[in-house]
Amino acid sequence: MAQDMLLDAEESSNKETFLQQFCTLAKVASGAALLDVICQCLSSPNVFVFGELLVEPNVAELKDGPDAKYYNTLNLFAYGTYKQYRAERDKYIELTPAMQKKLQHLTIVSLAIKTKSIPYSVLLEELEINNVRHLEDIIIxxxxxxxxxxxxxxxxRILEVDYAQGRDIPPGYTSKIAETLQAWVNSCDGVSNCIDMQIKYANAEKAKRLFNKERIEHELINLKKVLKSQASDSDESMQIDTHGAGPSGSNMSQPELRKKPSKMKNPRAGPVGLKFSK
Incomplete structure (x- = not known):
């Protein structure tokens, strides 16, 4: 993971280095040499952002001059799509096959920034391609x-995007980005407040349950004490009854109470006389 991050950082640094080289050339170039620098930058397989080159004074002067098409084309590669180029080809210079393919790649990036699942049908329409195999080659x-x-x-027939390189930010678009970020911050604050409320509610419920648990445990302890006290009183009462007076207030001693009563012999019954009535 760390190695991949280092490789990505290194590749990003290399791309910035290539762009800086074109910016350095644009600072000192003019006329046909400046136009050639722009064409080289548009064809370079290592440059996919153009904002820094656009703001170079020599390049910015082309906007209202006879070579405005070069400025418009550079602007198109910075912010536009292939479909825009096909719709207004007169505004731009004639693109070489390498330039067209690069603009198609940038168009895919623009679509990937908006959605992570792009149907082939959308890509075919935006890139104006009628061959799926050709489309897949461009994506690869x-x-x-x-x-x-x-x-x-x-x-x-879906392109699932995990990552897309950012493109240049159009002039005046910064305020929209700020509004979007502020809306996101407000949404995060709302979620955070909701979570805080849930935490407070959970803590209150926990405290309530702990209080009930302690109350029940305390009541159980008191109930055990009461039962133990009653059992002790019952034992004492039984001991008093055992050592106390005998029945009917007699003063019989304990040995006498324990003495087994003697069996009484029943006298044999005499003959029963039968009396008959006349």
């Missing part, structure tokens, strides 16, 4: 370029 090239991390599901 974008994956190898490390601008997206994704998986192709040919059975369901």
């Amino acid at each position: 090239e974008a994956i190898y370029a490390d601008i997206i991390h994704a998986k192709l599901f040919q059975n369901t």
Whole structure:
């Protein structure tokens, strides 16, 4: 994991280095040399962000001059999509096959930023491709370029995206980003407050149950004491009855009480006389 992060950081640094080289050339170039720098940057397989080059003074001057198409094309690669290029081709320079494919890769990145599951139908329409095999080749090239991390599901015809490289932020879009982030912060605050309330409720319920448990345990202890006291009183009462006076207030001693009574012999009954009536 750490090694992958280091590799990603190294590749990102290399891409920034390539962009800085073009920015350095643009600072001192003019005329045809500047236009050539722009074309090289658009064709470079290692550059996928163009905001820093766009703000270079020499490049910004092209916006209202006779070579405005170069500025528009650079702006398109920074913020636009392949479909926009096909809709207004007159605004831009003629793209080479390498430039077109790169713009298609950037279009995939734009779609991946918006959603993580992209149907083939959407990709075919946005890239204006009518061949699924060709589409998959372009997607695989974008994956190898490390601008997206994704998986192709040919059975369901869906591109599942795990990661997408960010694109340049259009001018004036910063306020929208700030609003989105503020809405996200407000949502997080709401969730945090809800969690705090749930924690307080849970703690209150826990305290209530502990209190009831302690009360029940205390009542059980008192009940055991009462039962033990009653059992002790009963034992004492039995001892008093055993050592006390005999029945009918007689003063018979204990040995006499324990003495086994003698059996009485029943006298043999005499003959029974029968009397007959006349």
